[in-house]
Amino acid sequence: MNFSLDQLKIMDSIIARYPRSRSAVMPLLHYVQALDGYVTPRGIEKISELLNISTAEVTAVSSFYTQYRTEPAGEYHVGVCINTLCAVMGGDEIYKSLEDHLGIKNHETTADGRVSIERIECNAACDYAPVVMVNWEFYDNQTPQSVKDLVDSARAGKPTAPTRGPKTLRTWKQNSEVLAGLSDGLANEGVSAGEASLLGLKIAKGGK
């Protein structure tokens, strides 16, 4: 199946951002994921053609980075931080209860294609531990129960909104498109900062 003319135009616009075309390989891979749900052979072959590098070179790049997938992600991809701090604070329990709740393992997707899960590393929100990311949106201060509720809401098609993010959770493919640099216009939604981010500021203002 070929990419549409509009899609090819977008790919060209991605390449045009960079002084040298090869730099576009990563956003193009994000874009392929936005269209196909993972890094497909047709995506690899198209990127190879557009950037004039070998298919092996594209594969070498795509297989290096964990966000690029070799099989489709769920519509809602749930990453539970299991790096030390989140794990200790409850990430391990959250992850285990999530596996039990969904009946799937790391990197697997539910039969309905709605939810996939992944053990993820530190996502730079340690002051909100334990942290869960859904489609790479922040879900702060999670508990086993809150995450069960979250995936249930997602499977029902009405996912809970992120803690620090847009009002409505977008799908994994839609968010991949954002990472390819294609704006979805939602930047102004959501809070400026979460409570923990403001803690020092509040204390400073309170003169404590």
Place this chain on the structure above:
Amino acid sequence: MSKLTPVLSANWDEKDSFTIEGYKRNGGYNAVAKALTMEPDAVIAMIKDSGLRGRGGAGFPTGSKWGFIPQGDNKEHYLVVNADESEPGTCKDMPLLLANPHVLIEGIIIGSYAIRANHAFIYLRGEVVHVFRRVQQAIEDAYKAGLLGKNIGGKGFDLELTLHAGAGAYICGEETALLDSLEGFRGQPRLRPPFPAIAGLYAKPTVVNNVESIASVPAIINNGVEWFQAMGTEKSKGFTLYSLSGHVNNPGQFEAPLGITLRELLELAGGVRTGHKLKFWTPGGSSTPMFTDEHLDIPLDYEGVSAAGSMLGTKALQIFDETTCVIRATLRWCEFYKHESCGKCTPCREGTWWLVQMLQDLEDGKGTEADLTKLLDLCDNIAGRSFCALADGAVAPIISSLKYFRDEYLEHQRNGGCPFDPVASTIFKTVGA
């Protein structure tokens, strides 16, 4: 009056702090206007004089880095911002970008002007979509406001700014791996020399700076060198973001002068989790050797932490109380480094493979005391033998945990397994406890 000095975070509590209007309302982009009236070299000199040091971990003087760029060489220059914040415990740049992306853009304009770069890049880790949105919107708005693009502020300075999403690779926080990644290769560190200042992005002179370093520039331009130097300690000038996480009552961001102590910060954070006591902590992320309650009064500046045997790093203070098994923590960090090892060099790739297996055995109580000697010897064969510093980070928690908690390792062996209840360390356990 607390010691806190909110500068970068000063307006985060405003609903629209991340918008160009919000930023401008608080004096945003005044520094650009000022800097563009200065000679580029004067801007470099000012940053040099301020004593600003890299906030990404290594603490290299930012102004000196800029000064290394050869001028008059008829080559393109590039400024690349390292926003690949991924070091475990580090969580300062993401909230900063979420709440105030424009301060970074303003810093980028000034930095690019200083080093004569006409194209700058922000390499943002890919796992933070909303941060990506905010930065992208900010760039778009800055273009619309004539702050990016051609002839900025009518001063004849041109600057393109490209936002680039990473895709999940901690190693890309290493500046040469970041450059390879940005060029469309696997993010593996490059051989140095040549250093990026001579042959960086596309083999052109390039400065790579951390988000917080660049974001600190506008305030220095606005308020002057003396204002900045008035904060901090002798060799560690200015303010910085300290991030407290883990077993404290109120985790969060605390912007304070360099040299504040954990004791002071803990007080601001409401202390260690109620009913528990401090066991170990990292001063600047997981790759900085851990400290214990002996180190509460160490000044958290580059020299103070270094003198105590660790590194200031990213000022990511991860606090663990006595419910936490230090081997479990160490093993998990080691698994992280194994997962993130780029694979290029032998000691890191193979060493972390081996270390994880040894630590797992030790956590399971299957080791012997001789294994601890072997473990340290392996660390000795890894540290300083690898291509980049990632492997040094991998062994730091092992060496430091063995230094302070050797008996806990032995206790696991005596016990035939981990004596800790993992549930006791969770945050849910304390709810209502």
Place this chain on the structure above:
Amino acid sequence: MTPEQALLETQTAVEMITVVIDGFEVTVPKGTLVIRAAEKLGIQIPRFCDHPLLEPAGACRQCLVDIEINGRAFPKPQASCTIPVENNMIVKTQLTSPVAEKAQAGIMEFLLINHPLDCPVCDKGGECPLQNQAMSNGRPESRFEGVKRTFEKPVAISSQVLLDRERCVLCARCTRFSEQIAGDPFITLNERGALQQVGIYEEDPFESYYSGNTVQICPVGALTGTSYRFRARPFDLVSVDSACEHCASGCAMRTDIRRGKTLRRLAGDDASVNEEWNCDKGRWAFKYLTSRERVTSPMIRGEDGELHEASWPEAIAFAAKGLKGKRAGVLVGGRATVEDAYGYSKFARVALGTNDIDFRARPYSEEETAFLSSVALGLKTTYKDIDKADQVVLLGFEPEEESPIVFLRIYKQFRKRALTVISDAPVASRGSVKLNAKSISDIKTISGLTAKSVILVGERLAEKAGALSSAVDLAEKSGAKLAWIPRRAGERGALAAGAIATLLPGGRPVSEASARVDVAAAWSVDSLPTNPGRSTTEILHALTVKNLDAVVVGGVDPLDISNSALSQLLNSFVVSLEITHSSVTAVADVVLPVAAVIEKSGSFQDWQGSTRTFDKAITDSLSRSDVRILSMIADEMGTPINLPTVAATAREIAALGNWDGKKIAFEKTSEAKPVIAEGKLHLTSWRLLLDLGTLQDGEANLAGTARKASARISKSRAEKLGVNEGEFLSISSDLGSLKLPVEISEMADDQIWVPRNSIDSQVIANLGFVSGQVTVVKA
């Protein structure tokens, strides 16, 4: 002066640096890496990723040493493969630094934790850098008690290369070679961390013409050649230095023999020619010796029309009788060694009394005869000139397909300093794409060449009327260096040996009386024939019309000449000197078996004119070199040529030396553009490196990596013909047709290109010519 030229200038003045390594001083050129400087002292620092011809990687960390400069020591051991020497540098290797020794032992231990240690069943066992260095620089025993990494094995990354990932130490030599040397990044490091592994994109195998080099430089048994896998142990092999017989690049080779059988061939080292590389054809195409039925005994065609085995004296006598007093010519293929070609040359002049001899078993022209007679042997261009060239012009020449080491040398400079390459090919080959070659359609439009430019002319330029003349003209006017690079290994030597009508050995013109007198004296004969000799097709024509009665044919495939050449032999007396049975032996009156390259000594002249000698690899072979057999026939005819051995022949060639007298002036021909009739396309072709060439017989794994044949036409032509990429075209001439899938390419609208001798595309057999007008329709 361009920056490139300035760089070249600076390279001539080399600054020398003195360093102290393990207490010994050594002085080396600036820029030398510590690991190389240590080698000069005989100090071997263990290493895996380091390779002198690849860019430093510093990846394996095996070569860590302690270094101090100006009294300041590095805080930690440094990779000696990445650090250039400096003045006042003191290096302590594992021999004098306990820290370096422990660091190296530690790295080796890490490398071995995930290695299967399956040396007893590994092809590399016995010649393995990992095995050897583990013994010399490793710990006696591993302390690893954990679980090893395992992979499915082996993975065929092409039909000729197998990958056992668990053996790999991830030194990236193979991937760096593919990218940096061959320009074929079809294998890459994939995944990361402990799962990092060499791999291909599944749909695109490692089909590089140079893939075998990765097997050779793999420091472990991770990459193995399919054909050699599990065939031999290195310590059972006898290695013999040899030269490659496949093309005029001139590669030094190593042939590994076990009990009289070639088990494998490897690239030999010659810094001035092939460095340490060769192409896959040179490496793997050696089964032709055994693939077809070998001629094992002399044979004579009997009354019954069949060939019958005969004794040597019978067969020699039969041949001599058939040739003596007859009007006979000589056709000698382009694979002959210098000594054999000299034998044919002398045999024609002395025993047959004729100048009817030609080594060109291929399309050629009168213009080429003139070029070869007056220009080619005087050309002194070498690989070094390519290294220093400011521009390289390729005319009628596809280096990657027709002389692969020439390609590597050009590519090296292209990669290093973006060397400008210009090509007259009607369509870009993959080699041209890799070199970013600028396409020109008319030689006369080339401008801006200097004395530092190099013009490389292939044998195919003879197929374009006037083009050789234009090339010579271009070189004369610009001062650029000119080289003639024939495709076959023997052509340059055959030209020098006088296996052509117009020249006697050493470039002596037949038309010069003094040259004839010289040679006659050296050969102890009264005189040499003066009649103008015939060329290949003229000889064949003369045989057909009975102007010649007999012909001596050595190693010629008639289908390389024309599709009627074989039938032209039918009514004359044919003496065939051959290795294996062929279409010529099938019609010959007498067949005399000859030795193949590995069974004899001899030499080739590469395109530079350098002599590449080789010894017998199989010492107990009874097969005789062509020259020995020709000498026996000449004796029997009573007109001895006195060349009883290869060594004697070589001595005679050396004694005779080269002509230093008057040269024939090159009479230029004016260019004539082919006229293309309405509705026709102009077809051109060249041979792909891997194709149906007879010397590639019997090696299916190699053939598996050959490029698939396609017909290349322009996009607008494809639209006019109503074909899409991959759909089939029918291409026909008056003599026949062929059917090939379309590959849309950037090229002129009236042009079509097909491979010359590939599966489904044998143009001489199918169309009757190698270039000309064809009718093209959708199939």
